[in-house]
Amino acid sequence: MLLATPLLRQLEQAYPDAQFDWAVTEWARPAIATNPRVSHIIPTGNVGLPHATWGEIFAFARSLRDQQYDTCFIPSSSSVLSLIPWLAGIPQRVGLDVNGRGFAHTLPVRPPADGHTAEQYLALATALGLDTAAARTEFFPSDASRTQMTERLVDEMGWLGDVPLVMMHPGGGTNPAYPDPRKQWPAERFARLGNHLVRQYGAKVLLVGSAEEAPLAASVAGMMSAAVLNLAGKTTLGELGALGEVASLYVGNDAGATHVAAAVGCPVLAIYGPNSPAFSRPYVGRSQGLATAWQAYEEPFTWEKGISTAEVIRLADELLGGGA
Numbered sequence: 001m002l003l004a005t006p007l008l009r010q011l012e013q014a015y016p017d018a019q020f021d022w023a024v025t026e027w028a029r030p031a032i033a034t035n036p037r038v039s040h041i042i043p044t045g046n047v048g049l050p051h052a053t054w055g056e057i058f059a060f061a062r063s064l065r066d067q068q069y070d071t072c073f074i075p076s077s078s079s080v081l082s083l084i085p086w087l088a089g090i091p092q093r094v095g096l097d098v099n100g101r102g103f104a105h106t107l108p109v110r111p112p113a114d115g116h117t118a119e120q121y122l123a124l125a126t127a128l129g130l131d132t133a134a135a136r137t138e139f140f141p142s143d144a145s146r147t148q149m150t151e152r153l154v155d156e157m158g159w160l161g162d163v164p165l166v167m168m169h170p171g172g173g174t175n176p177a178y179p180d181p182r183k184q185w186p187a188e189r190f191a192r193l194g195n196h197l198v199r200q201y202g203a204k205v206l207l208v209g210s211a212e213e214a215p216l217a218a219s220v221a222g223m224m225s226a227a228v229l230n231l232a233g234k235t236t237l238g239e240l241g242a243l244g245e246v247a248s249l250y251v252g253n254d255a256g257a258t259h260v261a262a263a264v265g266c267p268v269l270a271i272y273g274p275n276s277p278a279f280s281r282p283y284v285g286r287s288q289g290l291a292t293a294w295q296a297y298e299e300p301f302t303w304e305k306g307i308s309t310a311e312v313i314r315l316a317d318e319l320l321g322g323g324a
Helices: 002-014 054-067 079-087 117-127 143-157 187-201 211-223 237-246 256-263 309-321
Strands: 021-024 040-043 071-074 092-096 107-109 165-169 204-207 249-253 268-271 290-293
Touching (some): 002 117, 071 079, 092 117, 143 237, 165 256, 187 211, 187 249, 187 309, 237 256, 249 256, 249 309, 256 268, 268 309
Parallel strands (some): 021 040, 165 249, 249 268
16 A cells, blocks of 8 residues: 555646545555545445455445546556446546456556566556656654654653664564465564664664554563563554654564655665565665665575574664664
């Protein structure tokens, strides 16, 4: 979801008088709920998820037909999602066409082969002649989220901005469409990294994640020698973004929280396991601090073949050391 926001950014800047609505599942809705470029969010129910029924797909297409949209952008190679705007009678349909699956588009676009996911989506803007050089991921925390997290950092952590603030997200791999717990770098390695950052920089460390990831975060906190603040299950996505706006460093796996931190400008260290970062690393401006940790391997994947603690510590030092 967040990797499609660069496309929205470029479209909205090119067509400032247009209304942009976004069809999205409830699970992914918080990623764009506060985006000022979105006029209206269209709930899709199960449509877009693997277990959607044809009855649900046809019903959703009928609901879109009632809105009489002029144009639909489809940043997906799914043949089902290609079909829906056609069923809805939307006259202009600009979408990705991979192996003929964009058969229903009025402007089928071949994405760059083996390109980053955001660049594949941006191919739709390029096909319209738009400049995408300044495209980047965006996320917009609310002012209420910023105020809430500032108060919590002071009250619960005693952080006054005088030492580095480090966010760590040990979870991930819980996307309902593509779940993969192998994405989680081992908890004991997060603990060793956190201990290093506290000793080396006097950093304040906090852990983030969903409610389901709270036990995992608690295990990381329990293995650390320094006190940490465990906020797993205790923040909204907007509050997570607000934390990223003030943090000195974010360290996390190939997961949505990593993209949120990057989208608000936080220096990010993203750890990859079974998936290459070439396709899904955070999509940010060239001046923003970003490091991706990944090591090629032969199947089957195990973290013994993956990135080491020493390498992650080295990358964290590069991102954090200059400002310590």
